[in-house]
Amino acid sequence: MKNTRNTIAKSAILELIKNSEVALSHAEIQKMNQELCDRVTIYRVLDRLVAEDVIHKIATPDGTIKYAACHHHDNHHHTHNHVHFSCEKCHSVTCLDSVEPSFNVPKNYLVKQVNFTLSGLCPDCI
Amino acid sequence: MKNTRNTIAKSAILELIKNSEVALSHAEIQKMNQELCDRVTIYRVLDRLVAEDVIHKIATPDGTIKYAACHHHDNHHHTHNHVHFSCEKCHSVTCLDSVEPSFNVPKNYLVKQVNFTLSGLCPDCI
DNA sequence: TTTTTAAATGCAACAAAGTTGCGTTTTATT
DNA sequence: AATAAAACGCAACTTTGTTGCATTTAAAAA
Numbered sequence: 001m002k003n004t005r006n007t008i009a010k011s012a013i014l015e016l017i018k019n020s021e022v023a024l025s026h027a028e029i030q031k032m033n034q035e036l037c038d039r040v041t042i043y044r045v046l047d048r049l050v051a052e053d054v055i056h057k058i059a060t061p062d063g064t065i066k067y068a069a070c071h072h073h074d075n076h077h078h079t080h081n082h083v084h085f086s087c088e089k090c091h092s093v094t095c096l097d098s099v100e101p102s103f104n105v106p107k108n109y110l111v112k113q114v115n116f117t118l119s120g121l122c123p124d125c126i
Numbered sequence: 127m128k129n130t131r132n133t134i135a136k137s138a139i140l141e142l143i144k145n146s147e148v149a150l151s152h153a154e155i156q157k158m159n160q161e162l163c164d165r166v167t168i169y170r171v172l173d174r175l176v177a178e179d180v181i182h183k184i185a186t187p188d189g190t191i192k193y194a195a196c197h198h199h200d201n202h203h204h205t206h207n208h209v210h211f212s213c214e215k216c217h218s219v220t221c222l223d224s225v226e227p228s229f230n231v232p233k234n235y236l237v238k239q240v241n242f243t244l245s246g247l248c249p250d251c252i
Numbered sequence: 253t254t255t256t257t258a259a260a261t262g263c264a265a266c267a268a269a270g271t272t273g274c275g276t277t278t279t280a281t282t
Numbered sequence: 283a284a285t286a287a288a289a290c291g292c293a294a295c296t297t298t299g300t301t302g303c304a305t306t307t308a309a310a311a312a
Contacts, residue, residue, distance in 0.1 A: 045260090
């Protein structure tokens with residue numbers, strides 16, 4: 001992991017993501033913090049936070065990339081292989097840490113990551 | 127379902143998708159058939175084919191939208207709730223129709239679709 | 253504390269991806 | 283063959299993401 005500094009923009013963006021119940025897209029972060037920093041800086045900060053393993057990327061079923069804080073469980077060991085829920089009405093994306101899918105790994109494939117997204121209506125939109 | 131016509135572009139694009147082992151993106155379809163039709167027409171044809179339930183959309187972990195032909199199993203009943211594999215090396219996306227994941231649906235959420243993508247190395251890249 | 257230097261930023265300029273409006277062409281029904 | 287709506291091409295536009303470079307800033311070294 002390369003050296004990466006703490007800056008105002010980085011701290012502010014991380015706080016937004018940590019304080020959010022749902023995963024946030026670049027566009028949403030930009031709207032939430034108009035004056036903070038340049039559009040390009042948001043892209044770069046997000047890339048850094050992902051590289052540092054502080055947040056993780058989620059692709060919604062419509063291809064939008066959203067970011068959520070990583071929850072480090074047990075002893076320094078955590079995984080991004082948890083389930084996400086994408087609401088088709090309000091477009092919110094939530095991490096469902098409790099849900100653990102099981103499946104049979106197909107032969108000849110080397111599975112490194114799983115990306116499991118349920119979609120439908122979230123509790124607020126039901 | 128609204129009335130939708132058969133055109134040269136629609137047939138050609140559907141053939142490309144049907145004949146492909148892997149799911150195709152708009153950009154890939156465009157490259158494969160330079161002279162056939164306009165960029166915009168490809169977007170519109172893909173939307174139509176999805177609406178007709180002839181192909182389905184898949185969002186890869188990096189947010190790229192790909193399209194694959196629908197396999198109608200049993201009696202006219204089919205689901206898109208199958209597993210996809212996304213190769214991180216060659217970026218191919220394959221439908222793994224045989225893999226059936228199981229999971230416990232969280233309370234308060236209405237699940238309408240599941241989108242399960244495994245990623246890693248495909249048989250060709252292993 | 254001051255100096256230093258590489259990381260981080262802002263800005264401008266691109267590139268890529270997707271959308272919309274509109275006049276023209278084409279499908280398929282009458 | 284006539285017709286009406288669907289589909290098309292093209293141009294223009296918006297959105298999204300990237301790159302280069304000069305300037306600023308964080309944090310380590312002097």
